[in-house]
Amino acid sequence: MRLAVLLLPLFLAGCLTTPVAQKFPEVPAEMLVACPDLKLIDPATTKLSAVVGVVASNYSQYQECKIKVDTWIEWYTHQKRIFDSIK
Amino acid sequence: MFSWLVMHVIGALPVWVWIVLALVGGAGYFFSGLIFAFLPFLLAYKEPFKIACVAICLGSTFMCGGAGVTAIWQEQIKEANARIAVAEAKSKETNIVIQKEYVDRIQTVKQIEVQIQERIVKDATKIDAVCKVAPEAIADLNAAAMPRSKK
Numbered sequence: 001m002r003l004a005v006l007l008l009p010l011f012l013a014g015c016l017t018t019p020v021a022q023k024f025p026e027v028p029a030e031m032l033v034a035c036p037d038l039k040l041i042d043p044a045t046t047k048l049s050a051v052v053g054v055v056a057s058n059y060s061q062y063q064e065c066k067i068k069v070d071t072w073i074e075w076y077t078h079q080k081r082i083f084d085s086i087k
Numbered sequence: 088m089f090s091w092l093v094m095h096v097i098g099a100l101p102v103w104v105w106i107v108l109a110l111v112g113g114a115g116y117f118f119s120g121l122i123f124a125f126l127p128f129l130l131a132y133k134e135p136f137k138i139a140c141v142a143i144c145l146g147s148t149f150m151c152g153g154a155g156v157t158a159i160w161q162e163q164i165k166e167a168n169a170r171i172a173v174a175e176a177k178s179k180e181t182n183i184v185i186q187k188e189y190v191d192r193i194q195t196v197k198q199i200e201v202q203i204q205e206r207i208v209k210d211a212t213k214i215d216a217v218c219k220v221a222p223e224a225i226a227d228l229n230a231a232a233m234p235r236s237k238k
């Protein structure tokens with residue numbers, strides 16, 4: 001009986017998890033700027049060069065936004081891989 | 088405040104104190120018969136002594152286990168923090184690379200746009216000589232360029 005009582009402490013055990021917070025990284029500030037609307041052509045103009053100028057400018061705008069989206073995807077993929085690697 | 092102080096003092100005690108106390112409590116309980124054989128005038132306190140010994144043994148073993156768990160926990164926190172620090176450094180490094188690449192690519196697009204706009208200005212006479220744009224074409228293009236979704 002005495003030995004049985006002395007064995008009781010062996011059942012006094014507990015478990016804990018480590019409360020370490022992991023922050024998801026900040027994105028570069030440039031990428032947080034929203035894409036602007038496309039430029040509109042002056043309705044009063046009849047010059048094709050003015051139209052071509054605005055259209056070309058809008059193409060450039062699209063290229064910039066495409067780069068931004070591609071960079072977002074690349075950033076997220078890289079950061080998620082790093083974030084998941086430490087779990 | 089008082090409880091924090093007590094916990095701090097208890098937490099600061101080395102593990103061996105709890106081991107010794109548990110052993111002393113266990114030994115006290117186990118050898119209580121022998122102890123009180125030498126001290127017959129204290130025989131009335133034998134049962135309370137045994138209960139106290141069991142309580143000390145259990146409490147000290149609990150604290151000993153707690154100290155062990157806390158040590159493992161602290162070690163895990165240290166390891167996790169080290170892993171997080173490495174990940175944060177990698178993340179910052181990646182951010183710098185991506186940011187630089189992004190800025191370079193945008194700069195290239197802007198440079199090309201400037202060149203194209205210069206070419207359009209240069210070719211404006213030729214472009215405008217051949218064609219006169221109808222207002223309907225401009226209206227259609229503007230309609231196509233208008234934002235189409237509402238937030």
